[in-house]
Amino acid sequence: MKTKVQRDVQSKVRTIVLAMVLMPSIVLAQKPTVAPRAADAMVGKPLGIGRAATADEIKKIDIDVMADGRGLPDGKGTSAEGARIYAAKCASCHGANGQGGSADRLVDRESGKNWDFATNPKLVKTVGNYWPYATTLYDYTQRAMPFMQPGTLRPDETYSLVAYILALNKIVPDDAVMDRASLPKVTMPSHDKFVIDNRKGGKVVK
Amino acid sequence: MDRPKSISRRRILQAGTAGIVGAVLPAAGQSADQAARPKVPADPTKVQGPLATDVGGRSPFERPKRVSLGERRTSSLTPLQDLDGIITPSDLHFERHHGGVPAIDPKQHTLLIHGMVDRPLLFTMDDLRRFPGQSFIRAMECSGNGGRVYRREGNQTDLTPQQIDGLTSTSEWTGVPLSTLLREAGASPKAQWFLAEGADAAVMTRSIPMAKAWDDALIAYGQNGEPLRPEQGYPVRLFLPGVEGNASVKWLRRIELADQPFMTREETSKYTDPLPDGTARIFSLDMDAKSLITEPSFPDKLTGPGWWEIRGIAWSGRGKITRVDVSSNGGRTWQAAKLDEPVLPKCHTRFRLPWEWKGGEAVIMSRATDDTGYVQPTFDVLLAARGPSTAYHFNHIRAWKVMADGIVKFAGAGA
Numbered sequence: 001m002k003t004k005v006q007r008d009v010q011s012k013v014r015t016i017v018l019a020m021v022l023m024p025s026i027v028l029a030q031k032p033t034v035a036p037r038a039a040d041a042m043v044g045k046p047l048g049i050g051r052a053a054t055a056d057e058i059k060k061i062d063i064d065v066m067a068d069g070r071g072l073p074d075g076k077g078t079s080a081e082g083a084r085i086y087a088a089k090c091a092s093c094h095g096a097n098g099q100g101g102s103a104d105r106l107v108d109r110e111s112g113k114n115w116d117f118a119t120n121p122k123l124v125k126t127v128g129n130y131w132p133y134a135t136t137l138y139d140y141t142q143r144a145m146p147f148m149q150p151g152t153l154r155p156d157e158t159y160s161l162v163a164y165i166l167a168l169n170k171i172v173p174d175d176a177v178m179d180r181a182s183l184p185k186v187t188m189p190s191h192d193k194f195v196i197d198n199r200k201g202g203k204v205v206k
Numbered sequence: 207m208d209r210p211k212s213i214s215r216r217r218i219l220q221a222g223t224a225g226i227v228g229a230v231l232p233a234a235g236q237s238a239d240q241a242a243r244p245k246v247p248a249d250p251t252k253v254q255g256p257l258a259t260d261v262g263g264r265s266p267f268e269r270p271k272r273v274s275l276g277e278r279r280t281s282s283l284t285p286l287q288d289l290d291g292i293i294t295p296s297d298l299h300f301e302r303h304h305g306g307v308p309a310i311d312p313k314q315h316t317l318l319i320h321g322m323v324d325r326p327l328l329f330t331m332d333d334l335r336r337f338p339g340q341s342f343i344r345a346m347e348c349s350g351n352g353g354r355v356y357r358r359e360g361n362q363t364d365l366t367p368q369q370i371d372g373l374t375s376t377s378e379w380t381g382v383p384l385s386t387l388l389r390e391a392g393a394s395p396k397a398q399w400f401l402a403e404g405a406d407a408a409v410m411t412r413s414i415p416m417a418k419a420w421d422d423a424l425i426a427y428g429q430n431g432e433p434l435r436p437e438q439g440y441p442v443r444l445f446l447p448g449v450e451g452n453a454s455v456k457w458l459r460r461i462e463l464a465d466q467p468f469m470t471r472e473e474t475s476k477y478t479d480p481l482p483d484g485t486a487r488i489f490s491l492d493m494d495a496k497s498l499i500t501e502p503s504f505p506d507k508l509t510g511p512g513w514w515e516i517r518g519i520a521w522s523g524r525g526k527i528t529r530v531d532v533s534s535n536g537g538r539t540w541q542a543a544k545l546d547e548p549v550l551p552k553c554h555t556r557f558r559l560p561w562e563w564k565g566g567e568a569v570i571m572s573r574a575t576d577d578t579g580y581v582q583p584t585f586d587v588l589l590a591a592r593g594p595s596t597a598y599h600f601n602h603i604r605a606w607k608v609m610a611d612g613i614v615k616f617a618g619a620g621a
Contacts, residue, residue: 045389046325046389046390046392047336047337047390049329049333049336049337049390050327050328050329050330050333050390051327051328052325052326052327052328053318053319053320053326053327053328057318057328058318058320058326061318061403061459061460062320062460062462063409064401064403064411064462064468064470066464066466066468066469067466067467067468067469068466114484115480115484115485116484117480117486117595117596117597118479118480118481118482118484118486118592118593118594118595118596119482119593119594119595120595121357121594121595123595125475127475130475131474131475132469132474132488133469133474135469136469136470136471136474136475139411139468139470139471140470140471143408143409143411144304144305144407144408144409144471150305150407150408150409151409193484193485193486194474194478194485194486194487194488195481195485195486195487195488196487196488196489197487197488197489197490197491197492198487199487199490199492199494200578201492201494201522201524201525201576201578201579201580202578202579202580203579203580203581205580205583205587205588205591206591
């Protein structure tokens with residue numbers, strides 16, 4: 001009669017033998033589970049490090065606005081309201097009417113209309129003469145402005161400022177209402193001027 | 207051949223700022239250099255030195271410094287003329303930031319990966335350090351580097367390598383490959399771009415093609431053997447080898463995968479390259495091959511004719527440097543320089559060439575070639591391709607003029 005210990009040993013031996021017989025098919029079916037080299041174990045499949053992000057956690061910092069309008073929040077604004085906000089929060093750096101100061105000039109659609117930026121050193125790039133997407137103005141303003149209070153503008157304020165800057169550049173009418181539906185439909189004057197990088201190394205300097 | 211070492215004007219300037227040194231009158235029989243020198247025992251073999259310290263510092267005789275341009279101090283430049291080899295000491299790595307350097311507690315910081323993934327994930331710093339890691343030595347260059355000399359702004363002779371091209375540095379970077387995190391999150395094969403977003407006051411964002419993410423993008427937490435310096439993105443940054451520095455977003459808090467680029471402010475209104483044909487290049491991420499002689503350079507003064515070593519760095523964002531040619535006669539003839547090992551892809555490569563200065567004027571210049579066959583262009587070639595007021599990527603050949611009295615001045619494109 002076998003003791004319990006002997007039975008356990010016998011059982012383990014059977015298990016090991018069975019495992020050895022089955023191993024080739026196990027190996028084929030999935031990554032090795034028996035004493036894998038660490039490097040092998042760490043390639044090609046999730047390691048279970050990190051934790052699932054909740055919808056709320058994502059929403060809290062997923063602030064970007066894409067060129068097709070994805071990410072734009074509810075809310076709306078007008079140029080008239082934007083002018084008031086601009087005077088209070090923006091003009092000290094960007095100058096009256098977006099004409100520039102310690103920070104970038106924002107308004108000027110006329111100069112640069114020939115798009116000679118590469119050959120005319122006097123040209124200043126502005127929202128009106130250079131920026132290809134109106135949504136970028138919303139994204140950047142709500143993200144990083146006002147410079148000393150970044151990220152504090154409410155959606156209505158941001159839409160208003162965007163409407164104001166676009167109107168000053170004569171891209172939208174003075175009475176245009178900017179919101180998540182209208183802003184992505186604004187076509188910027190320089191929208192078609194941008195080309196994907198064609199440098200590839202090699203002999204030719206482009 | 208004697209190994210050249212005495213480059214007197216540089217050492218004088220290193221003892222303090224130029225202005226301060228200029229104001230200190232040397233004592234009788236003493237040069238300004240000697241007067242400004244730290245005090246040391248007359249014979250170091252006759253006195254016990256200080257004991258071990260917790261954190262070391264430089265010799266008081268060596269005072270390399272970054273310099274900032276402009277009052278707003280949104281960037282600082284690496285003192286390339288003071289460095290040997292290819293590694294930039296971490297405290298001298300160039301800086302460029304758009305909302306200052308944020309103070310971040312690594313215990314509170316997380317990195318979110320979401321968008322076109324099966325499993326949106328949050329990683330703590332401990333999580334990131336648990337993943338299989340990777341280290342490599344790679345350069346980073348700001349694509350605005352060299353703009354001052356390309357545009358010929360202001361004084362164009364009294365410029366140091368630092369002032370000309372100090373927005374390039376090399377470090378050993380350590381982190382987890384972004385591809386590893388993408389597999390962890392189950393990235394969709396349909397994702398074409400990813401957004402990288404920083405936790406600074408600019409909440410900096412750039413869009414990067416997914417091909418780069420799968421290739422060699424690194425989520426870096428280490429630099430030259432220690433955690434990232436705050437100004438380099440502590441506790442974690444994106445590092446994109448060979449790509450313009452701005453895209454290696456610092457203080458990384460979020461990566462979002464998408465089917466199209468996000469068209470952020472930096473990649474549309476700023477880091478684009480107007481061309482003479484009335485278009486502008488967008489997503490011009492790769493840095494073309496470039497080189498710069500760092501010694502001799504302004505404000506060096508060669509103490510006399512004889513053997514000197516011309517030294518410099520060359521790098522390409524596309525791969526390895528295969529050769530650097532050096533001219534000492536303004537580009538009439540060229541000679542291949544020696545490349546120090548290691549020669550690494552997308553990394554500063556040190557080149558050297560012994561040079562016998564016979565006295566008289568000489569214009570020295572360097573020309574890099576990378577393993578795509580790209581040859582660093584002359585200023586005129588680059589100007590024709592890009593126009594005089596293009597905005598980024600200024601990798602034309604640079605020249606220095608050694609005057610008859612040994613004083614070295616920047617000589618622009620060598621004309």
